[in-house]
Amino acid sequence: MGDGQIDEKWAGMMRAAIAGDEAIYRRLLEEIARSVRTMARGAFSRARVGDADVEDVVQETLLAIHLKRNTWDGGLRLAPWVGAIARHKIIDAMRRRGARRFQPIEDFEMTLAAPEVEDPHTRSDAERLIAQLAPRQRDIVRSISLEGQSIAATATRLSMTEGAVRVALHRSLKLLASAWRNASQ
Amino acid sequence: MKTSQLIDALAADPSRPGLNLGARFSLALGAGALVSACLFAMIVGPRSDIAHAAHTLRFDLKFVDTLALALPSALLAWRLLRPDARPGALALTLLAPFLLLGAAVVVELTLVPADLWGTKLIGSNAMHCLTIIPLLSIAPLAALLFVMREGAPRNPGIAGALAGAAAAGIAATLYASNCPDDSPLFVASWYPLATLIVAAVGAFAGDRLLRW
Numbered sequence: 001m002g003d004g005q006i007d008e009k010w011a012g013m014m015r016a017a018i019a020g021d022e023a024i025y026r027r028l029l030e031e032i033a034r035s036v037r038t039m040a041r042g043a044f045s046r047a048r049v050g051d052a053d054v055e056d057v058v059q060e061t062l063l064a065i066h067l068k069r070n071t072w073d074g075g076l077r078l079a080p081w082v083g084a085i086a087r088h089k090i091i092d093a094m095r096r097r098g099a100r101r102f103q104p105i106e107d108f109e110m111t112l113a114a115p116e117v118e119d120p121h122t123r124s125d126a127e128r129l130i131a132q133l134a135p136r137q138r139d140i141v142r143s144i145s146l147e148g149q150s151i152a153a154t155a156t157r158l159s160m161t162e163g164a165v166r167v168a169l170h171r172s173l174k175l176l177a178s179a180w181r182n183a184s185q
Numbered sequence: 186m187k188t189s190q191l192i193d194a195l196a197a198d199p200s201r202p203g204l205n206l207g208a209r210f211s212l213a214l215g216a217g218a219l220v221s222a223c224l225f226a227m228i229v230g231p232r233s234d235i236a237h238a239a240h241t242l243r244f245d246l247k248f249v250d251t252l253a254l255a256l257p258s259a260l261l262a263w264r265l266l267r268p269d270a271r272p273g274a275l276a277l278t279l280l281a282p283f284l285l286l287g288a289a290v291v292v293e294l295t296l297v298p299a300d301l302w303g304t305k306l307i308g309s310n311a312m313h314c315l316t317i318i319p320l321l322s323i324a325p326l327a328a329l330l331f332v333m334r335e336g337a338p339r340n341p342g343i344a345g346a347l348a349g350a351a352a353a354g355i356a357a358t359l360y361a362s363n364c365p366d367d368s369p370l371f372v373a374s375w376y377p378l379a380t381l382i383v384a385a386v387g388a389f390a391g392d393r394l395l396r397w
Contacts, residue, residue, distance in 0.1 A: 026196040033188050059191050064397060066195040068337040070206050071267045084269035088339060126186040145186060145194040170198050181396055 010078040018069060029062055036061045036086045043090045049097045056125040061089045063177050129179040130172075137172040140165055206335055210263045213332040217325030218355045225321055231362040243367035246289055250372060251361055254282040254380065255354025262329065262347035266336025286377075289369035297368070308366035311375050317363070318379035319386075321356035322349070326387055330394050337397050345391010346384045353383035 010028060017025030036058050044051040064085050072081045130141050136158070143154040155165045204212070238244040257278035264270050297305060308314075329348040338344035357376055366372070 020199065022196045022199075026192055029192045029195060030189070033192065055188060058188055059186070062188070062191060062195060064337065066198065068268070068335075068397065070335060071337045073267065081267070081269045084267075084339065085337065088268060088337075124186045126191060130186070141194055144197050145190040148190070148193055151197050166197075166199060169194065173194065173198055177397070 007077045007079040010082070011076055014069075014072065014078050015074070029065070032065065032082055033058050033062060035082070039083075039086055040090050040093075043094065047094050049094055053093060053097075053125070057086075057089050057093045059124075059126050060093070060177075060180055061086045063173065063180070064089060067174060067177055125180065125183065126176065129176055129183065132179060133172055133175060137168055137175065140168050141172045141176070144169060206266060206332075207263065209332045209335070210266070210329070213328035214259055214325065214351070214355075217328035217352065220324035220328075221321040221356060222359060224324070225317075225359040225363070228320075229317065229363045232365055235362060238367070241367065243369065244361075246285075246369065247361040247364070247367060247372055248358060250282055250285055250289075250376070251354050251357040253285055255351055255358060257281060258347050258350035258354055259329075262333070262344055262351055265338045265340070265344045265347065266333060268337040268339055270339070286369065286373045290373050293369040297370075302370060305366075305368040305370040306374050308368070308371040308375070310365060311371075314360065314364060314366075314375040315379050315382070317360050318353060318356045318376070319382050321359055322352040322383040324352075325355045326352035326383065326390075330387070330390055333391075333395055336395070338391075338395055341395035341397075342388045342392040344395055346388035348391065349384040349387020350380060352387065353380040356383070 010031070013024050013028040017028055037054060040054045040057045040061075041051050044054060065082060068085065072078065127146075130138055130145075133141065139158060140154060143149045143157070144151065149157070151162050151165050151169075154160075155162045158165070160168075232238065257275070261272060261275050261279065264272055264275055293305070294302070326349055329352060330345065333344060333348060336344070357379065
């Protein structure tokens with residue numbers, strides 16, 4: 001499949017996701033994660049900063065993509081938008097690691113279909129930042145992410161309505177993004 | 186946390202369509218302008234001879250200038266909310282207010298005798314211009330920055346500066362109806378200075394508030 005086709009496929013998937021298709025959204029985010037991983041690894045190795053926190057950049061990018069979906073123009077292409085967000089986050093991460101000069105970051109389209117797998121690593125920014133959330137929010141995010149529970153199961157366990165769990169989850173994700181931002185300044 | 190686990194959390198968070206970013210941006214612009222218009226009416230209001238002034242070219246030109254600042258700045262600030270924005274030709278429209286003012290100044294210099302240039306430039310109330318324009322910019326700038334936090338500008342400082350310029354354009358449009366000085370020599374000296382103050386505040390605030 002050519003890059004253009006993948007791009008159109010991604011755009012279609014994003015539209016379905018925005019319309020509420022959770023399964024497609026999950027698949028799209030997995031595909032994007034693979035591409036961003038390749039892109040980040042390439043950029044890190046060219047800047048010689050080592051790739052210990054590649055997965056943090058992938059996660060930060062996914063979170064930004066999720067929270068900034070409304071800035072995608074809804075057109076035929078999704079990859080340039082994803083690429084711009086990933087580039088922004090990669091540059092942030094490299095700056096954080098003290099890289100002064102940046103090699104130009106490989107064009108995103110070049111890395112679209114690369115099959116990169118996650119590096120199973122021990123430390124995770126996200127986990128540390130989640131630990132700083134308020135207890136209720138922390139419970140909800142952990143339940144849905146780390147423990148893989150559904151919204152419904154989480155709601156039952158915490159004796160909340162599903163709506164309240166969703167609202168709290170959304171708020172927690174925003175807080176997570178801002179904690180990440182503050183940690184990187 | 187594994188990336189797949191984060192994806193579980195993201196997928197569980199439903200998208201709420203709501204108003205799109207463009208609509209919210211326009212709404213903020215309108216609401217900010219409305220608040221400033223009320224404030225303007227309360228503190229100074231239009232000048233008393235406005236009915237007569239409206240028939241003079243120099244007076245009307247002030248509004249062309251201020252709108253030529255407000256519209257491109259607002260459009261560009263909105264456009265830059267997208268991380269993949271390519272401002273391109275839109276950025277060139279920012280030259281419009283400067284070209285307009287420059288041309289008006291040249292014409293004015295040929296029409297007005299040289300010994301009056303200083304008087305026209307200093308005008309009667311430069312300090313008014315430098316205080317009222319920033320004051321009337323506060324509401325539109327705050328409203329824009331609030332909405333722009335939903336965006337993802339690659340350069341938050343520039344996006345903030347443009348929001349400031351747009352807010353100053355709105356404020357200057359209101360103030361122009363009060364300002365007794367219509368000479369392009371006055372307008373070209375003091376209005377841009379007032380705009381610069383607001384744009385600098387916008388850049389400073391944007392750099393802090395619009396990071397993502």
